Structures are given as structure tokens and as C-alpha cells.
Amino acid sequence: MDRFDVIVIGAGPAGSSAAYSLAKEGFSVLLIERGKFPGSKNVFGGRIYTYPLKRLFPEDWREAPIERYVVQENISMLSGDTAVTVQYDSLRTGSSRVNSFTAIRLKFDKWLAKRAGEVGAMVITGTRVDDLLVSNGTVFGVRAGGDEVKANVIIAADGVASIFAQKAGIRPELIPKEISVGVKETIKLTKKRIEDRFNVGEKEGVANAYIGQVTNFLRGGGFLYTNKDSVSLGVVVQSEDLSSHRTEIQELMERFKLHPSIQKYIEGGKVVEYSAHMIPELGTRMIPRPYANGFLAVGDAAGFVLSHGYTYRGVDLAILSGMAAAETVKAARAVNDYSAGSLSRYLHDLRSHGVLSELEEFGRTPSFLGNPRIYSAYPQLLCGILNRMYTVDGGKKEKMFHIAKEEMKGKISLMQLMKDLLGGTRSM
Amino acid sequence: MPESSELRMVVCIKQVPKAEQLKIDPVKKTLVREGVESEINPSDLHALEMALQLKDKHGGSLLALSMGPPRFIQALETAIGMGADEGILLSDRALGGSDTLPTSHALSKAVEHLGDFDIIFCGEETTDSSTGHVGPGMAANLDLPQLTYVVEVEVRDGHVRAKRAVEDGFEVWETTLPLVITVNHGCNHPREPTLLGKIKARTIGIIDDVNADDVGLDKEKIGLSGSPTVVDKIETVELPDRSGRIYSGEAREAVTKLLDDLEAEGII
Amino acid sequence: MSRAKKSKGVMVFIEFRRDHIRRGSIQLIGEGRRIADILGVKLSGALLGHGVKKYAKEAIQYGLDKVHLVEHPILASYAASPYSKVMVELVEKYKPEIMLLAATKNGRELGGRFYVHLQTGLAADCTAFRVSKGKNLVMIRPAFGGKSLAHIMCKKTRPQMATARPNVFTEPERDPKRKGRIIKENVKLGPEDVDAKMVQFIAHMEDEATRLADADVIVAGGHGIRKADTFGTLQELADVLGGTVGGSRKVVDLRWLSKDRQVGQTGKTVRPNVYVAIGISGAVQHLAGMQESEKIVAINNDPEAEIFKIADFGIVGDLFEIVPEMIRQIKERRPAKEPT
Numbered sequence A: 001m002d003r004f005d006v007i008v009i010g011a012g013p014a015g016s017s018a019a020y021s022l023a024k025e026g027f028s029v030l031l032i033e034r035g036k037f038p039g040s041k042n043v044f045g046g047r048i049y050t051y052p053l054k055r056l057f058p059e060d061w062r063e064a065p066i067e068r069y070v071v072q073e074n075i076s077m078l079s080g081d082t083a084v085t086v087q088y089d090s091l092r093t094g095s096s097r098v099n100s101f102t103a104i105r106l107k108f109d110k111w112l113a114k115r116a117g118e119v120g121a122m123v124i125t126g127t128r129v130d131d132l133l134v135s136n137g138t139v140f141g142v143r144a145g146g147d148e149v150k151a152n153v154i155i156a157a158d159g160v161a162s163i164f165a166q167k168a169g170i171r172p173e174l175i176p177k178e179i180s181v182g183v184k185e186t187i188k189l190t191k192k193r194i195e196d197r198f199n200v201g202e203k204e205g206v207a208n209a210y211i212g213q214v215t216n217f218l219r220g221g222g223f224l225y226t227n228k229d230s231v232s233l234g235v236v237v238q239s240e241d242l243s244s245h246r247t248e249i250q251e252l253m254e255r256f257k258l259h260p261s262i263q264k265y266i267e268g269g270k271v272v273e274y275s276a277h278m279i280p281e282l283g284t285r286m287i288p289r290p291y292a293n294g295f296l297a298v299g300d301a302a303g304f305v306l307s308h309g310y311t312y313r314g315v316d317l318a319i320l321s322g323m324a325a326a327e328t329v330k331a332a333r334a335v336n337d338y339s340a341g342s343l344s345r346y347l348h349d350l351r352s353h354g355v356l357s358e359l360e361e362f363g364r365t366p367s368f369l370g371n372p373r374i375y376s377a378y379p380q381l382l383c384g385i386l387n388r389m390y391t392v393d394g395g396k397k398e399k400m401f402h403i404a405k406e407e408m409k410g411k412i413s414l415m416q417l418m419k420d421l422l423g424g425t426r427s428m
Numbered sequence B: 001m002p003e004s005s006e007l008r009m010v011v012c013i014k015q016v017p018k019a020e021q022l023k024i025d026p027v028k029k030t031l032v033r034e035g036v037e038s039e040i041n042p043s044d045l046h047a048l049e050m051a052l053q054l055k056d057k058h059g060g061s062l063l064a065l066s067m068g069p070p071r072f073i074q075a076l077e078t079a080i081g082m083g084a085d086e087g088i089l090l091s092d093r094a095l096g097g098s099d100t101l102p103t104s105h106a107l108s109k110a111v112e113h114l115g116d117f118d119i120i121f122c123g124e125e126t127t128d129s130s131t132g133h134v135g136p137g138m139a140a141n142l143d144l145p146q147l148t149y150v151v152e153v154e155v156r157d158g159h160v161r162a163k164r165a166v167e168d169g170f171e172v173w174e175t176t177l178p179l180v181i182t183v184n185h186g187c188n189h190p191r192e193p194t195l196l197g198k199i200k201a202r203t204i205g206i207i208d209d210v211n212a213d214d215v216g217l218d219k220e221k222i223g224l225s226g227s228p229t230v231v232d233k234i235e236t237v238e239l240p241d242r243s244g245r246i247y248s249g250e251a252r253e254a255v256t257k258l259l260d261d262l263e264a265e266g267i268i
Numbered sequence C: 001m002s003r004a005k006k007s008k009g010v011m012v013f014i015e016f017r018r019d020h021i022r023r024g025s026i027q028l029i030g031e032g033r034r035i036a037d038i039l040g041v042k043l044s045g046a047l048l049g050h051g052v053k054k055y056a057k058e059a060i061q062y063g064l065d066k067v068h069l070v071e072h073p074i075l076a077s078y079a080a081s082p083y084s085k086v087m088v089e090l091v092e093k094y095k096p097e098i099m100l101l102a103a104t105k106n107g108r109e110l111g112g113r114f115y116v117h118l119q120t121g122l123a124a125d126c127t128a129f130r131v132s133k134g135k136n137l138v139m140i141r142p143a144f145g146g147k148s149l150a151h152i153m154c155k156k157t158r159p160q161m162a163t164a165r166p167n168v169f170t171e172p173e174r175d176p177k178r179k180g181r182i183i184k185e186n187v188k189l190g191p192e193d194v195d196a197k198m199v200q201f202i203a204h205m206e207d208e209a210t211r212l213a214d215a216d217v218i219v220a221g222g223h224g225i226r227k228a229d230t231f232g233t234l235q236e237l238a239d240v241l242g243g244t245v246g247g248s249r250k251v252v253d254l255r256w257l258s259k260d261r262q263v264g265q266t267g268k269t270v271r272p273n274v275y276v277a278i279g280i281s282g283a284v285q286h287l288a289g290m291q292e293s294e295k296i297v298a299i300n301n302d303p304e305a306e307i308f309k310i311a312d313f314g315i316v317g318d319l320f321e322i323v324p325e326m327i328r329q330i331k332e333r334r335p336a337k338e339p340t
């Protein structure tokens, strides 16, 4: 069999969602993943927003391999060995409105691809797609090793370093200066330790973000997510900043782990996984037209990812875009036209699935992240203020406002501080 | 172009836990099976490759045969991905607990049930229980010549010439078709499954509904009741406790320290 | 398959190769003797060949009570089918309760064939035997690549058959005065019993003077040495240490080293005073052949390599730096050492 209705390249959340949605509609779908199994290349643990999953599996989304529901979020600004934390308590478990959970991608991606297989998609793992088959500007198949397989539509879901969006001519090459580098470790603790140390219940967890000292005040940040019996800990820094400051990311990670506000969580834990990544630039950069003749791009391959410098959101958009692409292909089948013109309704489907609105909304606040104050001035400032407030040095206790004003003198206005902080938390 | 008449071949494959992932639970002293990936027994991959090379040269057909639980389907799919024409799984609860005697009996019966073959391939032994009995056992059951630990084989006009690895060298043997060959670990480079091969495996599927009755097995002769041996217990090997003075760093210094140790032990 | 009650005695298959009884068989005569004595029964040998009476005498001197000698031109050199046929006849005639073979390649393929005709149990590649309270043989064999030992028993059928790994059991003393019976057996064999013929033998030259089995020091190279030439350096290290070279299966498969120098489950089992593992990862199958060494030294650039777990001494580093440095420093320490 060398012909399918649709071939999906990459069994990440985007590819598996597209394959699932299409197979369920009776399309013959070939989903090809280069990893040994879906998720084998995605070793990090992360936080995933729930709503797309509910939409994809209205009945049984809770069967997903969920580690913990996020009930608390913190942003901490680190300086020296102090930290200032802004804390949000979200809804407690049990509520149908839990809005995010932590997951280990290794398991999550595997589960999602299994769902696609169950409704009839042919999931092939351990095969890397090497090239697209293109003739007269129309993509009509894929090549892997010496083998060629054809389809009406090829969906590129090959992730952030997508070569296929480039090969289809709809995405420019990545420019190195736009890239961040990240390292991540999974640190094994016990279930009980997690619940004690983070003060959460059985299925509850936290999502923490860190800025300031963690990156040596360079642009970027750190994150910590609680899984069932481990935490995912990582640092992300703009590669440009790294090289101009001659800093090693591994070193930042080591120091981050030694920071008292991290150490207290991970003490006695064992590193069970380590990985280093290349990550897309800060802010968003969506491909304006993620389609071509016989071709669609979904998920990270189309640039549907939001990065805050220190936290990422992409799995939700990946799932939604996979669903949108399935809608598009369904409509194209109805008219038996898979040209770019016909597939251009993908933009419409993306909008109706909320992918575009999320991206656009976020697009309004990227200045928050471009803003170097976030990474250097604020953490130092805040920590400085608090330090003075809580230091008992025999002298007279000063008033908070007084300290703050003194610390801020010539650095920043109060108004500016409030505005930046609000902007930041809103875009989390 | 097939150079002589086509060959009908079958390769017996077993799915085993990945050797390097096998660990003994330090507390329970049992084998940790959880989270251990499985793979095709390594020498069976060499057997598949040897058979595929013959098929490339002579044409013909190649079946992959396995006996075991449904999860062995994976191994058979890989075999088709590499180029086997069909995969057959002999699966029956009654076969559970079989030692090598009923295993070779059942596989021989399955082979007879599947048709006439020129060559029946096995690996030299498995990495999990490594008896190496199954190949010779099948030859005995089927009353065929056997060549074991084979590293190379040639077929011409029904005549077989094969090189066999033994402790002190290689032996070249001659015999005729049909026969049983067990293939030496490491003798060739097994090919990777291809995309079209994998698609084929999924499309045609594995014939996984062959049971003991289908191949005419007597329930008395298989499974636990048909197995003369029992694994009475499994004991964990305690490796001798070694002092483990391991040095690193600058080569010269490390070597000096090591040699000091060896000298202190009277070794040099 | 015969009933347990009527079976008696221990029988050992005496395997010879070209001009000698194989060591694995001699070792097994010692172990068979031990088992037979515990059970209070006779130990017999099965010797198949042509013009091999001298081996019958020799085998008796190692501890047999009697030898069943089967001579026929077809048996002159080993072949699975006729050997298997004769063994079945012998076992059915004499009904030993225990039948042992050395786990050489031929021993394993022969045992693996004829036990089927006897419809009895066969334990593979055993490294120890015990006799249970119920007088059954406990056949102990490494499993899962040597990480555990399985105790195999065969209570229902006789004989209890096993192949036993060479170089695990100690070789018995040869007693030139020991007497035993040689019983000539007649068998009918014809051309129809010959289904395969060995037409050529390509020997790995084994230099008797540097045999692994006898070496006090073994310097073993693995895939980490990257090319065959590196064995030159390893040989040099072996020379200054007064030892010989060996290697892992990977280097043997790559033809960087001859097969007779392979250490491990499917190669030689060795127990030198010092085993130096260089660029060897320490796969279980390798460990199976050398973990009994008196002292183990490991050199590997991967601190996580399994080999370090069983090493007494070691260096984490690049073998291409360390081995030459070792040679240099050893020479420095012992400038006057005579070449051996």
C-alpha cells in the first residue's frame, strides 16, 4: 500500500490530534514518527492547558496520562539567595474547570498517538521522513529511505525545527539569533515528598516560573513543574545573550539548583533525565500562510507556540491546530480540491478553533518579554526592598514604601513597575 | 533475477527483553520486567538477514514464525518490515510454561502445518534463557539435517554449503535441502525495516489466530504438563565484592596511582 | 522416556577433537564422578568414533568406571545425525539416570537433538550441579545473561540431561593405574544415516604458549580500541605484565582478534590472576567469562560503564592515552625485567 488520503509527519501532539480527527472521519491516515515510539524524543515534563483536550476527547479526556492538576502558580524573582514570589491559587481538583495539568510528554504523546491508532490511523514509528515529493509546486507524498508513499494531503507536524514547512516553501529558515537554548532535568522524588514540600494534595501540583538570578539576569528564565513523583526543572536563555556573556547554560542550571528556593524542593532527589534543547525565539512567530498545494503545517512546525521567555505554551495550540487542519482537509475532500486555494480555509478553521486569537492576543504583549527590566532590574529591585524590610540589623525599622522609593530612585517608576507586573502575569 | 530455483524459507523468531536492560531487583531479588523494552532476539535478526539475502538472490518466500503471547506480534511486524512475506503467531494459553521440548515440538508442528519448506532458520540461542535447544530440537522432530552456528550459507541446485563457527575455527559443511540452520550471532548486519515494509506489515496484518488445535498439538505434550524440566528456583548472582578503586583525571597521575595499587597487591 | 525407578548410573559423553579428549569432557568426568559417588552409582562414558580406544583408556584414568565404545567409520568425525542416533540407542539400552555432555558447540547441538528422541529434559550450559534430598539432580545454569542462576530439575523423566560449561569444573587428576571396563558396542549405521558432511576445517591458529586458559595475566581489548592495530599496544602491555591478549566478542566478530581469544559466554571462561579490560563495556555475556578473575582492572572512558561495577581497580579515561602511559611507567618501575 503506497497511497493514503493523508500522511502526517511527526507524532507529537499536533500530528496525533490531526491523525485522530481525520481517521475518525474515515480518512485513511498514515502517521509517521521518527522516534522509537511517539514521545520518545520529547523527554520534558510540562504543563498543558486542558481545554483542547476536552474538545478532542469530550468523553474521556481524564484518561490522559495526567500527572497533577495545577492548583498553584508562582512567579519568583530571584536575586542573591532571596526570592520574591507572586502566587496564584487556581481552582482545586475535582472542579470541571481545572485549566491545566502537568504531564510527562513521553507518556502523553504516546497516549495521544495510541488514540489515533485506535480509530484507524496507521502509526508507524522508527521511520524518519527524509523529503517531500513535490511536482509542479504540489506536494504529493513523502520519501523515507528508498521508499515513497503518496497522499492527497501531507500534514507537517514535525515540530519546531520543521524542515518540511521550509521544503514546502512556506517558512523561512530559522535565524540563529532568534533562538533560545534550554536545559531540563527530571528529578525523581517521592509522591509524599512532593505533596509535603509543595503543600499540595494527591492529584494537585504547582507550576513555577523563575526569573532574575536564575539566568544571571540574562533574558530567559527557569521553570519547575511537579509531576506525580518527580519534578521537571529547567532553564531557558536567549542564545545571543549567552554567547555575548560567555555563559554556559549548564552552569546556570547547576547554580539554579543550588538556589535555596529550589534546593528546598529537590533536596535528596535523583536526576533521572537530562536534556538540552534548541528553542524558538521569544515571542511568537507564526507562519502567515501555513498551507501550500497538498500541504498543511500544524503545531510548532507552523510556529504556533507562545514563549514567555521562561514558560512555554504550545501543546494546546498544537492540538487545536491539528483539529483545525482535520476540518480543513474534510472540507477539501468534499470538493475534491487539495490546492492551496482550497486549503486556504485553514486560516478560517484555525480562527474558529481559537488558535489565531490566542496568538494574536499574546502578540499584543510581547514587549513584556523583550523588556530587559523583567530579567534584571525587577528581580534585583524587589529582592533588595524585601531584604531591607526583613533584615533586623538593630537599626530603626523602615517603612516599606520608604525603602521601595529609595531602592527605585533613578531606576524605575512605581507606575511602570505595576504596569509591567500586571502585563507579565496576564500573559502567563 | 533468481539465479536458481526459488527457496521456501521460514525463520523462527522470539521476542526477548532487551539484554542490557535486564536488572535484578536488589530487594526482591527477582527480574525487573517493568519498563523493560523488548526486542527480537539478536541472533534471530541475523537469521532473518541470512534468509533475506538468500531470498534476494534466489527469490522465493520467507515466513516469520513465532510462538508466544500476542505481544510477540511486534517482532513479527518488524520481520515483515525487513522483508519477510508473512508473519505467523502460534499463540495458545495451553503453550504457556513450555520448556524447550514442547517448544520445539510445537514449532515443528506449526512448520508442518504451514507447508513444505526448504530451510528452517533459527537463531543460535536466545538472550533470555539461552538454551540453543530449539533449532536442533526442530531438526530432530522434523527428521532433517541440522547445521548450527552458521555464519555463511550458499545454495545451489538443492545443495547447501555452509560455514559454521566452532571454538577453534570454522568448519565448512555440505548437505542438501531441506534442513534446519541456526545462525551465529554477529555474522551479518541485519537490515532495518523499511517504511513500505512496515506499512505492509500493518496492512496484511499478522496471522495471530493459530492455536494448538490448528497445528494438531496434543495438549498433553505441551505447556507445563509436557515439559520435563521445571525452573525450581532462580537465585540472584552475587558478583564478588570488588574494592573498586577507580581513578580519573590526568592520565599520568591516574596510571601512577593504579600501578601503586597493583604493586601493593603484588601484581607487578 | 523411561521411568525414574529403572534408571541407574551417570553417563558422560566423551567428546574428542582431532587428537585429544576435549578438556570440557575431562572436567565433566570429574564432576560426573562426584555426582555418581553421592548417589552411590557407577560412572560410565559414551565414546563414539573410529580407532579411538586410546581415549577410552584415558577417560577411565580420569575417573570413569566403564566406557561404552562405539566404533564405526561413519563416526570417525563428529556429525549430529549419526551421533544422535547412536546416543539414543546407548541411553535406551543402559538407562542412565543422568546423562551429561560438555557444552561445547558440538555438545550442545548434539544434546539438543537426541534428548528429543528420548523425550526427556535437557538443561543447557550448566555451571553447577547438586543432588537434592529426593536424589534428583539440581542443574544450575546462568540465565538472563548471567545475572541470575536458574535451578532446573527434571523429576518426571529419565535420564536427567544436561550440558555443562567448559572450564567451570576442575579437571580431575589422571590416575594411570586406574582400571575400568571397556564395552564394545555394535551399531548398525549406513549411508542413509549420513545427512551432512564436513568438507573443510579452517583452524584459528591457537598458540599453545599463550593460551588464554593458562594465562596468569590477560589484557583484553573491546570495541573501544577502535581498530585492529591497537592490539599491538595491548600486546605490548601484556608483554610487560607477563600475560597474553584476549578480547570481547565484538572485536572477534570484526576479525580484529582470533576466535580462540574471545572471552565470555560464547568464548572462553577464564580466571587469571589479573584481567585487564580495555575499552570493554562489560556486557553480561562478557562478564560471564571473566568475572571469576582474581583481580579485575578496567580502563574505559565512560564512568558509567558496567565493567567498573566489577572492577577492583580502574581508570576512567581515554585508553589511547592510558595504555601507553601504563607501559611506560611499568617499564620505568622494572627496567631490568627479562623478557619471558
Ligand SMILES: Cc1cc2nc3c(=O)[nH]c(=O)nc-3n(C[C@H](O)[C@H](O)[C@H](O)COP(=O)(O)OP(=O)(O)OC[C@H]3O[C@@H](n4cnc5c(N)ncnc54)[C@H](O)[C@@H]3O)c2cc1C
Pocket: A009, A010, A011, A012, A013, A014, A015, A032, A033, A034, A035, A038, A039, A041, A042, A044, A045, A046, A047, A048, A049, A127, A128, A129, A130, A157, A158, A159, A160, A182, A184, A234, A277, A278, A279, A298, A299, A300, A301, A304, A305, A311, A312, A313, A314, A315, A316, A318
Ligand atoms: C523546554 C521546553 C518546554 C516546554 N514546555 C511546554 C509546556 O510546559 N507546555 C506547553 O504547552 N508547551 C511547552 N513547550 C512547547 C511544546 O513542546 C510544543 O509547542 C509542542 O510540543 C508542539 O507540538 P508539535 O506536535 O507541533 O511538535 P513536537 O511535539 O515537537 O512533535 C514533533 C514530532 O515530529 C517528529 N519528527 C520530526 N521530524 C520528523 C521527521 N523527519 N520524520 C518523522 N517524524 C519527525 C518528532 O520526533 C516529534 O515527535 C515547551 C517547549 C520546550 C522546548
Ligand SMILES: Cc1cc2nc3c(=O)[nH]c(=O)nc-3n(C[C@H](O)[C@H](O)[C@H](O)COP(=O)(O)OP(=O)(O)OC[C@H]3O[C@@H](n4cnc5c(N)ncnc54)[C@H](O)[C@@H]3O)c2cc1C
Pocket: B011, B012, B013, B014, B041, B043, B044, B065, B066, B067, B068, B098, B099, B100, B101, B103, B107, B121, B122, B123, B124, B125, B126, B128, B129, B130, B131, B132, B133, B134, B135, B229, B231, B234, C121, C122, C123, C124, C141, C143, C144, C150, C152
Ligand atoms: C531461567 C530459565 C532457564 C531455563 N532453562 C531451560 C533449560 O535449561 N532447558 C529447557 O528445556 N528449558 C529451559 N527454560 C525454558 C525455555 O526458556 C523455554 O522453553 C523457551 O520456550 C525456549 O527456550 P530458549 O529461549 O532457550 O530458546 P533457544 O533454544 O535458545 O532458541 C533458539 C532459537 O529458537 C527459536 N525460538 C526459541 N523460542 C522460540 C519461540 N517461542 N518462538 C519462535 N522461535 C523460537 C529462535 O530462532 C531462537 O533463536 C528456561 C527458562 C527460564 C526462564
Ligand SMILES: Cc1cc2nc3c(=O)[nH]c(=O)nc-3n(C[C@H](O)[C@H](O)[C@H](O)COP(=O)(O)OP(=O)(O)OC[C@H]3O[C@@H](n4cnc5c(N)ncnc54)[C@H](O)[C@@H]3O)c2cc1C
Pocket: B042, B043, B125, B126, B127, B185, C221, C222, C223, C224, C225, C247, C248, C249, C250, C251, C262, C263, C264, C265, C266, C267, C268, C278, C279, C280, C281, C282, C283, C284, C285, C286, C289, C299, C300, C301, C302, C305, C317, C318, C319, C320
Ligand atoms: C548470544 C550472545 C552471546 C554473546 N557472547 C559473548 C561473549 O562470549 N563474549 C563477549 O564479549 N560478548 C558476547 N556477546 C556480545 C555482548 O552482548 C556485547 O555486545 C559485547 O561484549 C560488547 O563488546 P565490547 O565491550 O567490546 O563493545 P562495546 O559494548 O561497544 O563497548 C566498548 C566500550 O569501549 C569504551 N570506549 C570507547 N572508546 C574508548 C576510549 N577511547 N577509551 C576508553 N574506553 C573507550 C566505551 O565506553 C564502551 O564501554 C554475546 C551476545 C549474545 C547475544
